[in-house]
Every structure is written in structure tokens, then in C-alpha cells.
Amino acid sequence: MNTKVLVAPSPHVHSGDSIQKNMYGVVFAMLPALLFSFFYFGLGALVVTLTAVASCYLFEFLIQKYILKTEVTINDGSALITGILLAFNVPSNLPIWIIMIGALVAIGIGKMTFGGLGNNVFNPALVGRVFLLISFPVQMTSWPVSKGLTSGYIDVETGATPLAIIKEGLKNGQSLSSLMDKIPSNMDMFLGNMGGSMGEIAGAALILGLAYMLIRKIITWHIPVAVIGSVAIFTGILHMVNPEAYAGPMFHILTGGLLLGGIFMATDYVTSPMSNKGMIIYGIGIGVLTVVIRVFGAYPEGVSFAILIMNAFVPLINVYVKPKRFGEKRK
Amino acid sequence: MTHKENFLKGFFKENAVFTLLLGMCPTLGVTSSAINGLGMGLATTFVLIMSNLVISLVSSQIPDKVKIPSFIVIIASFVTMVDLVMAGYVPALHEQLGVFIPLIVVNCVVLGRAEAFASKNKLVPSIIDGVSMGLGFAMALTMLGAIREFFGSGKMFGVTLFNETYGMLVFVLAPGAFIALGYLIAFINRVRKA
Amino acid sequence: MAGKKESTFINMVLVLLIVTLVASAALGGLYELTKEPIAAAKLAKKLKAIKEVVPEFDNNPSEEMYSVEMPTGDLLEFYPAKKGDELVGTAVKTFTTNGFSGYIWIMVGFKPDGTINNYSVLEHKETPGLGTKMADWFKPTDPAKAKASVINKNPGKTNFTVSKDGGDIDAITAATISSRAFLDAVQTAYKEYNKKMEGGNK
Numbered sequence: 001m002n003t004k005v006l007v008a009p010s011p012h013v014h015s016g017d018s019i020q021k022n023m024y025g026v027v028f029a030m031l032p033a034l035l036f037s038f039f040y041f042g043l044g045a046l047v048v049t050l051t052a053v054a055s056c057y058l059f060e061f062l063i064q065k066y067i068l069k070t071e072v073t074i075n076d077g078s079a080l081i082t083g084i085l086l087a088f089n090v091p092s093n094l095p096i097w098i099i100m101i102g103a104l105v106a107i108g109i110g111k112m113t114f115g116g117l118g119n120n121v122f123n124p125a126l127v128g129r130v131f132l133l134i135s136f137p138v139q140m141t142s143w144p145v146s147k148g149l150t151s152g153y154i155d156v157e158t159g160a161t162p163l164a165i166i167k168e169g170l171k172n173g174q175s176l177s178s179l180m181d182k183i184p185s186n187m188d189m190f191l192g193n194m195g196g197s198m199g200e201i202a203g204a205a206l207i208l209g210l211a212y213m214l215i216r217k218i219i220t221w222h223i224p225v226a227v228i229g230s231v232a233i234f235t236g237i238l239h240m241v242n243p244e245a246y247a248g249p250m251f252h253i254l255t256g257g258l259l260l261g262g263i264f265m266a267t268d269y270v271t272s273p274m275s276n277k278g279m280i281i282y283g284i285g286i287g288v289l290t291v292v293i294r295v296f297g298a299y300p301e302g303v304s305f306a307i308l309i310m311n312a313f314v315p316l317i318n319v320y321v322k323p324k325r326f327g328e329k330r331k
Numbered sequence: 332m333t334h335k336e337n338f339l340k341g342f343f344k345e346n347a348v349f350t351l352l353l354g355m356c357p358t359l360g361v362t363s364s365a366i367n368g369l370g371m372g373l374a375t376t377f378v379l380i381m382s383n384l385v386i387s388l389v390s391s392q393i394p395d396k397v398k399i400p401s402f403i404v405i406i407a408s409f410v411t412m413v414d415l416v417m418a419g420y421v422p423a424l425h426e427q428l429g430v431f432i433p434l435i436v437v438n439c440v441v442l443g444r445a446e447a448f449a450s451k452n453k454l455v456p457s458i459i460d461g462v463s464m465g466l467g468f469a470m471a472l473t474m475l476g477a478i479r480e481f482f483g484s485g486k487m488f489g490v491t492l493f494n495e496t497y498g499m500l501v502f503v504l505a506p507g508a509f510i511a512l513g514y515l516i517a518f519i520n521r522v523r524k525a
Numbered sequence: 526m527a528g529k530k531e532s533t534f535i536n537m538v539l540v541l542l543i544v545t546l547v548a549s550a551a552l553g554g555l556y557e558l559t560k561e562p563i564a565a566a567k568l569a570k571k572l573k574a575i576k577e578v579v580p581e582f583d584n585n586p587s588e589e590m591y592s593v594e595m596p597t598g599d600l601l602e603f604y605p606a607k608k609g610d611e612l613v614g615t616a617v618k619t620f621t622t623n624g625f626s627g628y629i630w631i632m633v634g635f636k637p638d639g640t641i642n643n644y645s646v647l648e649h650k651e652t653p654g655l656g657t658k659m660a661d662w663f664k665p666t667d668p669a670k671a672k673a674s675v676i677n678k679n680p681g682k683t684n685f686t687v688s689k690d691g692g693d694i695d696a697i698t699a700a701t702i703s704s705r706a707f708l709d710a711v712q713t714a715y716k717e718y719n720k721k722m723e724g725g726n727k
Contacts, residue, residue, distance in 0.1 A: 135499035408548040419562030
């Protein structure tokens with residue numbers, strides 16, 4: 001008979017949360033954006049998403065079973081999230097073999113090298129995305145133009161993202177006001193009518209997902225608000241100083257991957273700080289770095305780099321801004 | 332230690348790159364192709380052998396307090412010789428390796444071997460140590476260069492193996508150097524344990 | 526080890542003096558020996574770049590080089606290539622500061638009438654895989670891509686800006702900035718070359 005009694009320190013009350021429950025909650029919150037991307041990019045979006053998710057599962061299984069020889073935990077839902085986020089971050093006409101490399105890098109280098117879920121320092125989907133962006137710059141920056149449900153997969157017309165149009169135009173000596181005519185209106189951008197990666201275009205759908213996650217208490221408001229708020233304030237100041245050289249806050253919030261990054265990627269449990277104060281510091285860091293890269297850097301878009309850089313600071317933030325100890329009295 | 336052990340240690344047991352993690356700057360900086368890695372490795376090997384040779388001969392005549400400055404002058408002289416000879420006779424490789432040739436002076440492997448081995452040992456073991464450490468270093472750099480060249484541009488020693496458009500550019504750039512080196516060391520540690 | 530020298534002042538000075546003396550003597554000697562091969566290698570490299578971009582010649586273009594100072598303080602270098610006494614082409618070492626990151630140096634070869642014979646990219650820091658493609662992009666062998674070619678076109682007659690800006694040259698896919706910079710460097714070279722030719726100096 002096994003008469004061992006397990007003794008563990010408090011807390012003893014379990015909220016009923018589990019990794020799986022939270023993971024599938026996040027997936028549910030991503031559904032509006034996912035449906036939007038099928039609606040805008042048609043077949044291509046479907047192919048890219050399925051490939052990304054399937055390869056993430058496959059590589060996680062293979063690595064756990066044959067290389068690490070540990071318990072296979074592919075059912076915890078984290079591979080599903082990584083797969084969808086990876087698909088969200090790439091153009092919908094990306095060839096299958098490139099997506100598979102991205103999935104291998106995301107799962108293999110981004111997650112398993114560090115010891116699997118819970119030990120990874122960097123957001124796996126972003127590791128995959130940045131790896132692809134540096135490795136295949138041509139394919140990763142040719143954004144298909146939305147043709148609705150009838151859009152094809154590989155041979156589609158491509159166009160630039162609003163951020164790239166502004167960056168290139170300013171570099172070419174054009175004035176901001178003349179460039180603004182070339183990009184979609186704020187309303188169009190909010191509804192997703194612009195060039196970009198699959199998941200980043202539809203601001204409305206992403207905000208819907210945010211609302212769901214906040215109501216279900218899957219995440220707290222701190223990170224998204226800090227990221228978006230700091231971008232708004234920073235670009236607002238730049239815009240006031242010189243409206244001809246710097247685009248306004250609305251433009252920066254609605255374009256590129258800011259909403260996608262701030263809502264779904266910066267908030268990843270494993271790679272963000274534990275305390276509320278830490279989350280705000282982390283969020284502001286992402287916001288400021290994003291603007292710095294977008295406005296002064298070489299790349300037109302900086303959200304993924306900003307999140308990865310701040311990921312690296314998370315252990316440091318956790319040391320200096322500790323969460324309250326359980327059971328400690330409020331001062 | 333027999334001569335044979337002395338010779339073999341640099342390749343695996345005390346490999347400068349994989350085990351001692353010395354000389355990381357050229358290791359990461361020049362290994363964008365196998366040829367570059369090999370060229371850099373051989374240049375370093377030459378400097379190592381010559382500096383070990385000279386230092387084992389003269390170290391007994393050098394007072395302790397000026398040991399390091401004297402060693403550095405000796406090493407720097409050989410590095411400059413390599414630099415001049417390469418500029419004159421293999422200008423293409425010299426241009427590729429660029430600033431990393433003069434930087435052999437500060438490669439920890441060279442001064443490390445001078446201080447830790449050559450200054451305490453006789454001539455023959457010192458030369459064998461230089462050859463071993465140098466070739467081990469060259470081997471590591473060539474391996475890393477070959478991996479990066481293969482994944483980055485689909486070539487091996489300049490011979491195209493698959494179409495360049497399928498190459499992952501990141502391996503030609505700095506981040507790829509870190510990733511490839513990390514996995515190479517992990518792999519070698521695993522082999523060592525088994 | 527027997528006979529280890531004490532670290533007395535005189536010993537230290539002596540040893541350092543001998544070490545540096547021997548080292549500098551050895552290096553000085555080697556420098557003299559390698560001076561010529563190094564100079565020859567440099568010249569060969571320059572000649573190779575010139576040969577690549579102009580028709581066959583039999584003079585030494587480096588000796589007849591002349592230059593024009595640009596507003597940035599950099600020199601535009603002209604290498605006239607002659608066969609016998611006849612000018613067969615001019616290689617112009619030109620540059621632009623409009624690149625994605627920093628200077629781009631290009632050697633462009635003009636035929637005497639101003640059409641481009643060939644070009645080669647000497648130095649740049651553009652993004653690998655994007656801007657780096659300029660080394661081959663503007664001299665395609667595939668006739669379907671003739672619009673990207675600058676070979677046998679005359680910057681005075683063809684509009685040397687990218688098609689996106691209303692010009693006649695197709696830009697590198699996803700690297701418009703580098704393409705603009707490349708064409709800018711070619712145009713700079715052509716303008717200065719034209720001034721010289723019309724001035725009738727050479």
C-alpha cells in the first residue's frame with residue numbers, strides 16, 4: 001500500500017484554472033481575427049494557417065518524443081497558439097516550405113531548446129517570425145492585396161503596408177501629407193482594409209478578442225494598455241513637434257502589428273512579467289522601442305523586435321518588481 | 332603527457348572553441364563560409380606555432396614583470412607578418428577576413444597558450460601544442476563556416492549544392508553565427524557524454 | 526627552470542628593448558619584401574574592376590585617372606580606357622549616400638557616346654538578400670527582365686529612375702530604396718561624365 005502523504009506549502013485552494021483552459025481561451029479570442037483573415041485573404045490564409053498549426057504540432061511531437069525523449073505534451077494547446085500566431089505574422093502567400101521552417105524554428109529554437117513550455121525566454125511564434133523575416137526578406141515583405149474570399153494562394157497581386165509606404169516615401173523626400181493620400185483611411189485600417197500580414201490587418205477583430213480575454217480574466221489590462229498607450233503618447237509628441245515628418249498616433253496604432261503584438265503576443269504568460277507593475281514597465285518598453293524602430297530604424301515595422309527585446313528583460317523585471325507574496329498583509 | 336596525447340587534445344578534449352570557449356570573436360565574426368573559417372583557422376595556427384616556438388625558447392630569459400608585454404610584442408609581430416603576407420599574396424581572402432587578421436593579436440587562444448603552456452614547457456611539446464590547438468581551432472571554424480555556408484547560401488566550400496533562393500540568410504548574418512555555434516556546442520557535448 | 530631572470534629594473538628594460546628591437550627589425554624587413562606584391566595586388570584589383578566595365582583597352586587607365594570633387598567631399602574618379610589613341614570607354618567610380626545604410630560605391634563603364642557598357646558594385650552595406658542583389662539585378666541575362674537592365678542604355682535618353690517613380694528601370698523586388706540609390710549613383714556618374722565630354726577636355 002502506498003501510504004505516503006503529500007505535504008505541500010500553501011496555497012491549497014485551486015481556482016480551477018489549467019494550462020489547457022487558458023490556452024483554448026486565447027485560441028477562442030483569436031477566432032474573430034482568424035475569420036477576418038480568411039475573409040480578406042481567402043484560400044491563402046487557410047493554407048498558411050493549417051500548415052503552420054500542423055507543423056507546430058508535428059515538430060513539437062517529434063522533438064519531445066525522439067530528441068528529448070520526454071513526455072509528449074502536445075495537447076496543452078500551446079502549439080496551437082504558436083501555430084496560429086505564426087500564421088498571423090506572415091503574408092498569406094508564403095510558400096509552404098518557408099512556413100514549415102518558421103514552425104521548426106519557433107518550436108525547436110524558440111521553445112524546446114530552452115526546455116519546453118514554461119521555460120522559454122522568448123515568444124516562440126515571434127522567434128519564428130523574425131527568423132523568417134531575416135532569412136527570406138523578399139517573401140516576408142511581399143504582402144498580398146486583399147481580394148476577399150476569392151483570393152488565391154501563391155500568385156497574388158502584392159502591395160506595400162502603410163508603414164512601408166510612409167517609411168519609403170519619407171526616405172525619398174516626399175512630404176507626409178502627400179503620402180497620407182496613398183494610404184487607406186483610419187476607418188479602413190480599423191476594419192482591416194489594407195496590406196499586411198494575415199493577423200495584423202483587422203484592428204476591430206483584434207480588439208474584440210481583447211475584450212473577450214479581459215472579460216474571461218484570461219489576461220489583465222496592464223500589458224495591452226501600456227503598450228498601446230505608450231505608443232500613442234510617444235508618437236503624439238513626435239507628431240506635435242513636426243507633423244510633416246512624423247505620422248500621428250492613430251496611424252501608428254492601427255497599422256502594422258501593434259494591436260496583434262500588444263494584445264496576443266506581449267501578453268504570453270511565459271514570456272511576460274508576473275507583477276502588475278512589472279507588466280506596465282514591460283509594456284511601456286515595448287511601446288517605446290516599437291516607435292523608435294519604426295521612426296528611426298531601418299525596418300518599417302518594429303513590434304516583433306520590440307517584444308523580443310523586452311522578453312529578454314523579463315527576468316530582470318521580475319527580480320526588481322516582485323509580485324506580492326501570497327498571504328502577506330497589505331501595507 | 333605523451334606527444335600523441337599532447338597532439339590530440341586540441342581537437343576534442345581541450346578544443347579552444349568547443350570546450351574552452353576561447354577566441355569567440357573570430358569564431359563568430361569570420362565564419363560566414365567554410366573557406367573563411369579555414370583561412371582564419373590556418374592564419375591563427377601559424378601565429379600559434381610561431382609564438383609558442385619563440386616563447387618557449389626565450390621565456391626563461393624574460394623577467395616575470397614584463398612577461399605579458401613581451402609575449403604580446405612577439406605575438407603581434409607574427410600577426411603583422413601574416414597580415415602583410417596575406418595582403419600581398421592572397422588579397423581576396425585578406426579582404427574577406429578584413430579586420431579579423433590584425434585582431435588575432437587579442438585572440439585569447441594565442442596568449443593563453445603562450446602563458447599557460449609554452450612559457451612552462453620545452454620547445455618540442457610547445458610546438459606540438461601550437462599545432463594541436465591551432466588545427467583544433469581551424470577545424471572548429473571550418474565546421475561552423477561549413478554549416479553556416481550550407482544553410483545560408485546552399486554552398487559548401489563555394490560549391491553550390493542547392494539553389495541560393497532556398498538559403499536562410501540569417502545564417503550568413505551575425506544571429507545565425509550564434510545559433511549555429513550554440514547548437515554545434517550542444518551537439519558536441521551530447522556526443523561527449525554518450 | 527634554472528637561470529630565471531630577476532625582475533630588476535635593468536633586466537626589464539633590457540629584455541623589452543631586445544624584444545621590441547628584434548620584432549621591429551623583422552617586421553621592417555618583411556614590409557620591404559611585401560611592399561611590391563601588396564601594391565601590385567591593389568592595382569590588379571582596380572584594373573580588374575575597370576576591365577569588367579569597359580571594352581578592351583591597351584593603356585593604363587590608372588595613370589590617366591582624373592577626378593571631380595563632389596559636394597560631400599568625396600571624389601568621383603574617371604578612368605579613360607584607350608585602344609591606341611582612341612577612347613573606347615570611361616570607367617567612372619561613383620557613389621551615392623542614398624543607400625539603405627550608408628555609402629554605395631559603384632564602377633560604371635560608359636562608351637564614348639554615353640551608353641552604359643557594364644557596371645560592377647564595389648562596396649556597400651545594403652541588406653543581404655535584398656539590396657545585395659544589385660550586383661546582378663541591373664544586368665539580367667533573361668530577356669524577359671530587360672526592363673530591369675541598365676546595360677546599353679543611355680541615362681541621357683532613358684529615364685533612369687525606378688518604374689514606381691515613373692522611370693524606365695524596374696527596381697529590385699522589395700528593395701526599392703537600394704534600387705533608387707543605385708540609379709542615383711549611375712546618374713551622378715553620367716552627369717559628371719557628360720560635363721567632361723561636352724567641355725571637350727578629354
